[in-house]
Amino acid sequence: MPELQEVAYENLSAILALRVKDTQQGLVASAERTVAQTAYAPFTWTRAIFEGRKAVGLIALVDMRPDHPEVEPEDPPDAVYLWRLMVDAAAQGKGYGRFAMQAAFAQARTWGRGTFCTSVVPRDDSALVFYERFGLRPTGRIIDGELFLQGPVPAD
Numbered sequence: 001m002p003e004l005q006e007v008a009y010e011n012l013s014a015i016l017a018l019r020v021k022d023t024q025q026g027l028v029a030s031a032e033r034t035v036a037q038t039a040y041a042p043f044t045w046t047r048a049i050f051e052g053r054k055a056v057g058l059i060a061l062v063d064m065r066p067d068h069p070e071v072e073p074e075d076p077p078d079a080v081y082l083w084r085l086m087v088d089a090a091a092q093g094k095g096y097g098r099f100a101m102q103a104a105f106a107q108a109r110t111w112g113r114g115t116f117c118t119s120v121v122p123r124d125d126s127a128l129v130f131y132e133r134f135g136l137r138p139t140g141r142i143i144d145g146e147l148f149l150q151g152p153v154p155a156d
């Protein structure tokens, strides 16, 4: 059974070793970059996914609360933004992405948010269809060249 772990001294090396497939380069930032950025960005929630002692994935959310410095007028007013999601190349296709999405929705409910959003690189091998399985849909907005997706936070 997978579990969530906060980034810490004890598990940092395992988390920094996470890699997507070579063909997936450019779809998501590296684990190193995510760990560094989320340590300093406001209102974030970052968790590694572990299966036993093995790191299998990394997820980062942002609570887009009204006082967040990067919230824009066109952003939904009660949103959580999925900033990063990666599952290690060797661990993909085993349900860890789904586990991560369920954990993300649970955190969104903890924050009291009703809208979930993210963005994907416009490539055929992007995670668009994966996100559509969780109720996210393209809104037509393009942010920094990425397709903006949005959907409701499901009830528990």
Ligand SMILES: CC(C)(COP(=O)(O)OP(=O)(O)OC[C@H]1O[C@@H](n2cnc3c(N)ncnc32)[C@H](O)[C@@H]1OP(=O)(O)O)[C@@H](O)C(=O)NCCC(=O)NCCS
Binding pocket: 020, 021, 024, 027, 028, 084, 085, 086, 087, 088, 091, 092, 093, 094, 095, 096, 097, 098, 099, 118, 119, 120, 121, 125, 126, 127, 128, 129, 130, 133
């Ligand atoms: C997208 C990603 C997180 C999915 O993780 P995963 O652990 O392989 O996904 P799961 O095994 O939990 O799959 C859950 C379901 O989604 C489907 N799925 C997974 N990746 C998919 C994709 N890219 N496109 C369509 N369906 C996908 C699975 O077949 C599975 O379907 P099922 O429930 O009918 O069996 C992972 O492939 C990844 O890290 N990709 C590279 C980085 C990336 O694109 N991240 C998103 C940045 S926006």
